[in-house]
Amino acid sequence: MAKKKQISGAAKTNGPVAAAMLSGSVAIVGIGVLHLLAEGSEAAKKALTFYAPMGPLSGKVVISYVVGLILFFLLKNAWAEKNFPNLRTWLYIVIGAVLLGFLFTFTPFVHFVLGE
Amino acid sequence: MALSGPEITAIVHGLLGTVFLMAFAGSYAELIQLTHAGMKRVKWGITIMAGTAIIIDLLGDLIYTVYRAPVPDSARSLIKAGSTPWVHEIGMELKEHVAHFVPVLMLIALFMVVYYKEDLVKSKELRAITAGLLVTAMLVTLVAFGLGAYITKVQPIK
Numbered sequence: 688m689a690k691k692k693q694i695s696g697a698a699k700t701n702g703p704v705a706a707a708m709l710s711g712s713v714a715i716v717g718i719g720v721l722h723l724l725a726e727g728s729e730a731a732k733k734a735l736t737f738y739a740p741m742g743p744l745s746g747k748v749v750i751s752y753v754v755g756l757i758l759f760f761l762l763k764n765a766w767a768e769k770n771f772p773n774l775r776t777w778l779y780i781v782i783g784a785v786l787l788g789f790l791f792t793f794t795p796f797v798h799f800v801l802g803e
Numbered sequence: 804m805a806l807s808g809p810e811i812t813a814i815v816h817g818l819l820g821t822v823f824l825m826a827f828a829g830s831y832a833e834l835i836q837l838t839h840a841g842m843k844r845v846k847w848g849i850t851i852m853a854g855t856a857i858i859i860d861l862l863g864d865l866i867y868t869v870y871r872a873p874v875p876d877s878a879r880s881l882i883k884a885g886s887t888p889w890v891h892e893i894g895m896e897l898k899e900h901v902a903h904f905v906p907v908l909m910l911i912a913l914f915m916v917v918y919y920k921e922d923l924v925k926s927k928e929l930r931a932i933t934a935g936l937l938v939t940a941m942l943v944t945l946v947a948f949g950l951g952a953y954i955t956k957v958q959p960i961k
Contacts, residue, residue, distance in 0.1 A: 741867060781911065792896060
């Protein structure tokens with residue numbers, strides 16, 4: 688059986704993918720941060736209620752997704768020719784964002800932060 | 804016995820969750836030993852995962868409006884008034900938010916596959932990173948899926 692040829696890298700720059708990972712991370716953490724904000728302030732909760740039957744969740748998701756998308760298009764162009772030394776670091780940032788998102792939406796932690 | 808609209812929506816929501824997990828299994832297996840022939844299957848698998856993740860969230864949001872309806876017999880009102888209010892306060896609060904992480908994770912993975920195309924076959928590093936995104940999305944889905952199943956067991960949507 689022929690030995691598989693191992694090719695170490697890709698021809699394209701990794702800047703646009705890093706942009707996707709960073710903006711996605713911002714969107715994920717954004718949902719958590721807006722949740723903390725909504726739990727801490729009635730005014731914020733009301734302002735985030737874009738669609739009454741869904742409550743403040745509608746605003747948290749819409750704002751986070753829109754901010755993530757805008758950031759992605761800005762960074763994708765800005766980093767089009769950029770090549771980061773290690774793309775794996777950006778994956779760790781995404782995983783960190785997911786863990787932070789979990790923490791910020793975990794009710795006992797929210798109560799702890801708000802001193803309830 | 805006829806099923807109500809929200810009940811049918813909840814069934815489709817859960818069924819698509821299963822499709823998502825099946826597409827994960829196929830995509831992940833292909834990524835591990837990717838060949839030029841397998842590239843097409845990975846692209847399809849990740850596209851199906853991203854598509855189902857978006858539809859699952861939209862249906863989930865629809866069911867959520869029924870769940871949290873401001874009436875005494877909505878699922879949320881009944882859970883909060885019952886002996887296990889933590890099911891809403893911890894379980895549902897976590898589920899309703901983390902479920903929205905999955906489409907983001909899947910769109911990043913889809914962008915990687917579309918952007919790198921055949922380079923993915925050449926680079927073990929890129930495949931490992933894509934697989935890492937898929938595993939993260941799958942783990943978040945399992946948490947949301949498990950919490951959803953438990954909440955429905957405690958108080959089904961009607």
